[in-house]
Amino acid sequence: MRRSALIGYFERADFANLANSCFVFFEELLMAVRIDAIEESSRGPIHVVVAGYRARPNANLIRAAELRGSTYSVLWAAGSWSEAGPSVGVIARGARAALPAIHGGRALIGVGTLAGGIGTAAVIGAASFRHRYYCARRDGIRLADKILELPGVGKRPLHLVGHSLGTVVIRSALEKLAERDCRVDDLLLMGGMTSRLNWNEQADAFRGRLINLYSPRDRILNMAPVIDRVVGTGAIVCEKLSDRLMNHDLCRELPNQFNFWGHHSGYWNRFGQYAIR
Numbered sequence: 001m002r003r004s005a006l007i008g009y010f011e012r013a014d015f016a017n018l019a020n021s022c023f024v025f026f027e028e029l030l031m032a033v034r035i036d037a038i039e040e041s042s043r044g045p046i047h048v049v050v051a052g053y054r055a056r057p058n059a060n061l062i063r064a065a066e067l068r069g070s071t072y073s074v075l076w077a078a079g080s081w082s083e084a085g086p087s088v089g090v091i092a093r094g095a096r097a098a099l100p101a102i103h104g105g106r107a108l109i110g111v112g113t114l115a116g117g118i119g120t121a122a123v124i125g126a127a128s129f130r131h132r133y134y135c136a137r138r139d140g141i142r143l144a145d146k147i148l149e150l151p152g153v154g155k156r157p158l159h160l161v162g163h164s165l166g167t168v169v170i171r172s173a174l175e176k177l178a179e180r181d182c183r184v185d186d187l188l189l190m191g192g193m194t195s196r197l198n199w200n201e202q203a204d205a206f207r208g209r210l211i212n213l214y215s216p217r218d219r220i221l222n223m224a225p226v227i228d229r230v231v232g233t234g235a236i237v238c239e240k241l242s243d244r245l246m247n248h249d250l251c252r253e254l255p256n257q258f259n260f261w262g263h264h265s266g267y268w269n270r271f272g273q274y275a276i277r
Contacts, residue, residue, distance in 0.1 A: 033142040034075040035150070038062055044069025045157035045185070047275075048147060052164025052193065053078055053132055058268050065272035069156065074146075076139040076169055078132065129225055133193075136165050140172025147173065148182060157185040159208070161275070163267055164220075167192030167231065171202070178205035186211065188274065190267035191218055195228035196236050203240040211246045212236050213267055213274055217257040220264040248274065 035048070038059050047067050051057045057073040147153060162170040167189045174184055186208035199210070214232050221232045235247035253270060255262035 033139050033146055035072045035143075035146050036075065038071040038073055039067070040070045041068075042152070043156075045159055046150060046152060047071040047159045047161060048074060048143075048150075048170070049161040050074040050076065050143070050163070050166035050169045051078065052162075052166045052191075053129070055164065055166075055265070057163075061268045061271055065275040067275055070150075070152070072150065074143060074166075074169070076143065077135040078165065132165060133168060133226075136168035136193075137172045140169040140174075141176045143169060143173040144176035144180065144182075147177065148180060154182060157208075158182070159186045159188065160184055161188040161190070162192060162194075163190040164232070164264065165193045167194040174202060174205050178202075183207050189213065189231050190271075190274075191215065191221065191264055192231035193221065193224060193226065194231055195226075196231050196234065197228055199236055199238040200240045203238065209244045209246055210236065210238075210241055211248070211274060213248050213250050213270070215249065215251040215254055215257075215263065217251050218264050219257060219260045 038049075038057075045067075046069055049057045049062055049071065051073075055078060056075070059073060062071060062073070147158070160170040160174065162168075170187065170189075171194045174187070177184060184206040187206055188211045190213045192212070192214070212231050212235065214234055216233050218232055221230055224230070235249075236245060238245055250267065250270060251257070254266035257263050
């Protein structure tokens with residue numbers, strides 16, 4: 001049965017968002033990681049760029065960085081903004097029930113209904129994010145195999161670049177590449193969602209620098225449902241990498257912190273200043 005037909009069936013039972021989410025989930029279980037060329041060359045380093053949650057690398061901004069050698073972007077199961085449908089639907093249904101109650105003088109019932117809808121939406125949103133976090137680690141392992149197929153790998157410098165949840169992807173790929181005796185050179189993390197912990201254990205998996213661009217006022221990262229402190233909100237501390245570790249606080253260089261998405265994604269506009277050349 002086609003997706004549109006099945007969603008149409010479930011709409012009569014008010015389960016359209018649920019049906020769509022189920023299709024997205026199963027489609028992405030089968031989704032293959034893909035590497036697309038932005039610029040290719042037979043000389044110079046190889047740059048592999050991975051964007052984050054519900055995002056794709058901006059090819060124009062990457063080209064503007066004028067990186068030498070070959071540059072590739074990665075398509076992984078990062079999700080799409082359509083996933084927000086169930087959360088928005090729950091809030092909307094809560095509001096439809098709450099507002100008439102408030103207007104009718106039943107403020108306590110109305111506020112309670114609205115709060116319940118927001119709370120349920122938060123749970124759904126957190127579950128969606130945790131699923132994406134799992135996809136990031138899984139697709140990082142798959143990405144390692146794709147990287148090994150790139151022309152020149154093993155003979156030319158290899159740099160990995162990640163933004164937001166894409167840093168989880170490249171860190172997972174780093175582990176797998178080390179197992180395959182493929183040494184990465186430099187890592188560039190921008191507003192990263194990966195943990196600040198345990199970098200000592202991966203220090204030998206790459207021979208170049210670890211460049212961490214972060215902002216303590218990144219509201220997107222501060223609201224993320226993760227336990228560990230993430231690299232995108234603070235400096236990495238690692239004795240084993242002390243001579244190869246570069247932390248840069250870009251808080252003042254990014255758009256205003258209350259422009260949540262602009263502040264979090266603003267690293268791409270600074271990409272050329274810190275990109276590994």
